[in-house]
Amino acid sequence: MNRNDPVLRTVPRAGDINANGHIFGGWVLSQMDIAGGIMAHRIAEGAVATVAIERMEFITPILLQDVISVYADVERRGRTSLAIRIDVLARRGREQQEIPVTSGLFTFVALDENHRPRPLPTLE
Template sequence: MTDAVTPREPILRVVPFPADINANGHIFGGWVLAQMDIAGGIVARRAALGPVATVAIEAMEFITPILLRDLISVYAVVERRGRTSLAIRIEVVASREDMSADLKVTSGLFTFVALDETHRPRALPPL
């Protein structure tokens, strides 16, 4: 079962390479996680106006596999702001080579912390 995909702008779009495929013909879960972390980091860095670090990832479920030649779109939005941290909701959607459908692959909630010049947590700027 897949969720309907709402129109929006992706933070990241990428096509996996043959080196990203596992023995089952699917893209490695770790590769997908890395793309999510990159996209979430972009959104978090913009919101924090500076460096951030990933500190937590809530449970993720892989709904459908990513195949070689799928176009992957990664969407990310700030869901919650704390004093030093941001919770970023990230969703990955795969467009099959024949472009017949967009399929939700996975989603998760990533927490990022704003960092100062000594790599310690710092307060987020006001909205």
């Protein structure tokens, strides 16, 4: 993971808090899916769809004033699909310490104009 280049950086809002006072897991999951989709779209050079989420792990809660950075790296590349490891870190407190908060493996498939799987572009 290149910690210098997050795919996405965002800040949760008050409406994203769950009953425990932490950021709702679904909000985090959607940010991860957005970041993975951005990377997959670039690699596929076109439309992609999320087809699986594996080994999702919530390490520590996200707090309201955290700044969230989402990092993505291709872990596997198939004929039509990409498995992308997505890691989320929170910058927290006066020290702006980076804290790992969640990680997951998302699989995306490249789509043609009929929304059917298509081959990924060849590597050069």
